[in-house]
Amino acid sequence: MKFNFPFIKFQTPFLLVSVLAMAASLFMVFTKGFNYGIDFEGGAKLEYQFKQNVSEDDVRRALSDLNLGEMSIVRFGSPEEQRLSIKVKLPEQHADLGQQLTSALEKKFGQGNLMLEREETVGPRVGKELRKKAWLTILFSWVLMLIYIGYRFDFLFAPGAVIALIHDVLI
Template sequence: HGGLKYGIDFAGGTLVQLKFKNPPVIEDVRDGLKTIGLGDSEIQEFGSKSHILIRVERSEAKLEEVGTRIKNSLSGKYSAEEIVIERVEMVGPKVGKDLREKAILSIIYAIIGIVIYISWRFEFQYAIAAIIALIHDVMVTMGVFSVVDKEFTLVIVAAFLAIIGYSLNDTIVIFDRIRENMRRRGKKGQVEVINTSINQTLSRTILTSGTTLLVVVALFLLGGEIIHDFSFALMVGVFVGTYSSIFIASVFLVYWANRSSTKRA
């Protein structure tokens, strides 16, 4: 794979969604597109075999014209009554670049806000631990999207922000218990307190994540093609966010505690 597969939102271009009375033959559609110079377009089924998406890399001048041109190019194989133009979208390359930059900035701003909030509510090392876990969650989910060749769109950016919020909530629950136990730890070491806190919140973490996953899986299976990628991102993110709260954020606090103890020694 050559990295993320950007959707129309970010890459720019034209998207045409067609509905056929009967499932079309993809090669027939491609042959028709070749007659109007769009033979290199990407064609894929969307939802059912009777729906197809045609992605044209360049932005066409008029939306109405490109839809009509594509429909007319298929007239040799299909009658006009057999084809319905359901959707035509266009994003220029400059707009796509601007959207890509704003999507990155939205995630960066969210992370900065999280650092400030957790540093104020807890301590700085807690903020760093949370951010490391969140970066891990986003990178792993992004990697899964790249491996399975799913499109990266604005909807997926929204899913990533939701993943950040969910994972952070899980992490803060554990951090809050750690802070509470630190106040009354007595002669216990920091590592022991952190381990105890994780065990105390483990059942809550598993139950919350399990019920959330059930809802997200239901969306993935029953929600339809429109929210398929969104729910897929959430499904991966909830799973990854659950284990990162326990095995990454908390482990970083253990590392920090051991490092501090070594310095004092």
């Protein structure tokens, strides 16, 4: 059974859907921004396991005296494990940030009721530099793809292939 779908006949609606999807994606990027990890943003990420049931709001209130600014508190793992990840942007003076957070949480929830499982710290300057290098690497890879596709197949195909790749990533 041979079936031919007339793609060219429907190119206008397909193009419209594609443009709308790209516009929606770009709108989200420019309004919400990227959700960079600690490596690219700079900051600290600490993962705790609690022995008792605690809410994210309780943890936020316990840490409010430290004046850390905006922080992200996310529950992860199974509900029985009581594991929370705390992500904060590093202040200028961030010596012993993990110890400060642990002390504040132990003060609120009791000593021995929590355990610091993991701590990652990246300075803001390093995060900014990594983000810049990542964008340059992406641009460099696009140029290399243009060269390879042009050499291997035809130089007329290269821009279309790379633009299609960028389109797919945007959506």
